[in-house]
Amino acid sequence: MALGLSRRVKEIAPSPTLAIDAKTKELIAKGEDIVNLSVGEPDFPTPKGASDAAIAAIEAGFTKYTAPAGTVELRQAIAAKLQAENGLTYSADEIIVSSGAKHSLYNAFIAVVDEGDEVILQAPYWVSYPEMIRLAGGVPVIIQTDESTGFKMTPDMLAAAITAKTKAVLLNSPSNPTGAVYHPHELEALAEVIAKHAIYIISDEIYEKMVYGPEHVSIASFSQTLKDRTILVNGFSKAFSMTGWRVGYIAADKQLVKAMTSFQSQTTSNAASISQKAAEAALDHFEPSNIEMFRKRRDYVIRRIQNMPSIHCEVPEGAFYVFPNISELFGKSYQGKVIDSSDTFAAVALEQANISIVPGSGFGAPNNFRISYATSQQNLEKAMDRLENFLRECR
Ligand SMILES: Cc1ncc(COP(=O)(O)O)c(C=O)c1O
Structure with missing residues (x-):
């Protein structure tokens, strides 16, 4: 061109x-006759309750802008979910709803990463992480893991990767692409390393419902100090098979949420109003x-x-x-x-x-x-x- x-x-x-x-x-x-094992989305349908809520929203004319961070009702419903399922107390103004968790992650990187800041993540990683970190001006610092540690980083690996330029550590448990899940004691050991430094934790918990061993635990639940610096990312795509509806969210410190909301208000505005109604209903229809x-x-x-x-x-x-x-x-x-x-x-x-x-x-x-x-x-x-x-x- x-x-x-x-x-x-x-x-x-x-x-x-x-x-x-x-x-x-x-x-x-x-x-x-190709068998397609490459898709990253559940094959079950969106819960009917969610689709019905979306149809009702359209019929009621709920088809206009909402607050940039999402409707108060949806943010309150997410706060209630985080309390009941993750033992985490957030208020509606500590939550921002975006157009998919991918969008939430990009907002997070933009909000905390300055030019040259390092963000630690492990390989194998979800393909979009390093690119989004670079787009935000940051430098992805990759900890290579393999089968020998069950595709998990150890506290020593993490400690060795932290430098004066580290701004955040990115965690993704359960993981795409490995399916690895950090057990509570493993997460606690990583949290101990992180707690010694002034760094954010970006915790992508989008697969939290899909666990077949120990229950999922959020690193934010270990202490108030950890919660204060955790940017918890989640969404509706995987748990509710709502990939096309594009609804994700972040729960984090109020000031961070305010900054991400300003950024989102100047770039994409709110997640689709209809999808927000569907997401609110979906929370009552997990299968x-x-x-x-x-x-x-x-x-x-x-x-x-x-x-x-x-x-x-x-x-x-x-x-x-x-x-x-x-x-x-x-x-x-x-x-x-x-x-x-x-x-x-x-x-x-x-x-x-x-x-x-x-x-x-x-x-x-x-x-x-x-x-x-x-x-x-x-x-x-x-x-x-x-x-x-x-x-x-x-x-
Ligand atoms: C690890 C991980 N995080 C985030 C996402 C983004 O999901 P969405 O933007 O559909 O909410 C995906 C989707 O594949 C994913 O695998």
């Missing part, structure tokens, strides 16, 4: 999941049987993978992903095509075996790939049969 682009956007890495997604859609459009279904699917996928060659896998305790390691496969070939990275693995698996999965490279984990089991049992069976045959034919 003759007139060029800003340095800021030129430096954004395109989402690595998009390439695989585009190719998957292209093949499906051509009539190929625990969906979580039980996810647990069964996770168990099935893990059982199958454990019987396949050249692949091994941690048992994830949360989210709806498994994150197998395929480094043993590198150097082998499938029908003449050499597999030398998780990217070639994903490309060959899609083109030759009709399974769409996401390579780990974009998550900072080049030896792994991500399977989303947010799809039917029938699809999972088909996909696991294909994956097994594929791996057995690699030599």
Whole structure:
């Protein structure tokens, strides 16, 4: 383009999941029978109570601007949820509702990160974190984790990464893409390290409901000091299967929320009024049987993978992903095509075996790939049969 682009956007890495997604859609459009394990959204429907509330909102003409931070009713309902489920006391003015948790996270980085500030996060990470930190002018400082610590950082790893420039530590438990969950004692040990320094904690708890081992705990619940510096991020996309409605939120110190509200008021304004009504109703319609279904699917996928060659896998305790390691496969070939990275693995698996999965490279984990089991049992069976045959034919 003759007139060029800003340095800021030129430096954004395109989402690595998009390439695989585009190719998957292209093949499906051509009539190929692809099993898609690359989607990051639940396959169950939005609760009817939420959809009904949205229809009622439209019919009642609730279709205008709301307060930039969201309706008082929704913020009060979120505060009640945080009290009942997380043991955290927030008032409505300590909560800001945004257009999805992704938007909430971006507001958070803008509010606390200055040019050159460091934000610590672990790899494997959700693809958008490093890019959003960079967009805010910050420097992502990545702690590499792998299977040896269950894809979790240890207190020593965290302590070694903190410098005078550290502004925040980003936590994501349960994790996308690994499904790893920090147990309360592990979080407490990290909290002890953090408490010694003047740094924020950005805690992305969007998968909190999807846990199959110990219950989810928020780091903000350990002490008032930790709560004061935690920016708790959550949303409706995963727990209520409301990805398209775009509602996320932050609970944090009042001054921080005020600053994020000013920023949001000058950029995007409020989350859609109708979606806010749907979200408020959704809080009364959580469906625990969906979580039980996810647990069964996770168990099935893990059982199958454990019987396949050249692949091994941690048992994830949360989210709806498994994150197998395929480094043993590198150097082998499938029908003449050499597999030398998780990217070639994903490309060959899609083109030759009709399974769409996401390579780990974009998550900072080049030896792994991500399977989303947010799809039917029938699809999972088909996909696991294909994956097994594929791996057995690699030599
Ligand atoms: C870890 C994590 N955080 C945040 C989000 C953003 O969710 P949304 O913007 O749909 O609320 C996602 C979505 O995939 C995610 O995986």
